[in-house]
Amino acid sequence: METGIISYGVAIPRRRITAQEIWDTWKNLATSFFDLLSISERGVTGPEEDTLTLGVAAARQAIERSGVAPERIGAILFGSGTSPYATKAAATVVVDALGLPNHTLATDIQCADKSGSTALWLAAGMIEAGLVENALVIGADTINRHTPPGMVLEYVASAGAVAFVLGKEKPIATLEAWASHSHDQNDYFRVEGERYIQPGAGFYGWVANWGLLDHVVPAGKALFEKTGLRPEDFSKFAVPQKTGLRPLMTMGQLNLEMMQVLPYVLTSQIGDCGAAGVLLSLAHILDFAEPGERIGVLDYGAGAGCEAWSIVCTDALEQRRPQQGLVVELLDDKIMVDYATMLKYEQKLLQSPHRLSNFY
């Protein structure tokens, strides 16, 4: 495939909360699980942040890094399971926020945590078919806003956005192959009219991950069969990382080496970023990748399936490697908040209608 990633951009909340701070309020999980599940800190969206603002920030960075003129972007696909809107498209807001041309095809893709990967491959298909020259793809989520206080997912529920500009002109990595696996499995879901995500099972142990291997393993194997590649043909993998247990399960079942996977797991630093989770790991890999490296991506969405795909880095990566705004820099740039502040910022407190006035 000629189509590839021309550039990428990343946005994560600057505010963070420690797992210990959450535990001090709820005491609802043995703290020994923190190390076992690699839980340590997670993102807290500020009052001015949501899935859209994070997505716009990541997209703006991706476009700036690409050197592609906005009028050459023919499609924008906004992948998220936590769009601020239930019906209207979030992608149209991105069009206006970034000053993209109004003839751009703008649509949302809702496919749980793998929304970004699904959007990326749909956009790649449009480019390969010659329908558009370039496409902007965003994977963004605010899992934190949709996790209720006191639920154990609160320890990891986070937020973030990753955006890609795709096209055929001097990509830093070409899209190589893709395989998918999907069937209905209600491991985590949010039904109409409800704000908070429900776990189909528990948080820890086999039941907490029951959908993962049912999808990731067949999708991963299908990718290997389709391409004739073996795990050792890949230098690195970006894998599902809601908790630190998921990379281990994925690794074990697909015979991946630990050093292909574990250094790129960001769970302990930022938590579960939903549709941006695996893509954030991919961006982190790309920040330091070398031309010629083949990178595997296994992106699982609860109840949505798994996209397994591969890219191969090109010589253009050397010339257009991001010099600032690396994922490690964003992870280190943080402001810690306490539990009450997190509740306020994530809009989980009952609020007075007079909260914005100084009348008392």
Next chain:
Amino acid sequence: MATIQEVIFNLPNLFRPEKAKGWNRVILFDLQGQEPSQWTLTIQDSKATVEEGKTKEPKLVISGNSEHIVQMFTGEVPPMKLVNAKLLKMKGPMMDAIAFSGLWNLPKKG
């Protein structure tokens, strides 16, 4: 047998920088046994540096007897064997603990 100081200060020579791209961590060795001591290992920008004492807040703490650290980094005993036997303990995210073990060119004995 090498001393703990010799082994710790030799860590930058065993380090595999290509495996630590973007993996920036502070690791504390908090040791008892024959040579009680503390050492701070900083992995930053694919470089490993060592200082005596606890000089930074660690993300990962490795505790145990100094002689077991010597055995691990001289290749006499595999790291996982020491961890499984609870002779070495790692406190911190399990991802980091496992990834840490893959960052070294450990000598192979016999």
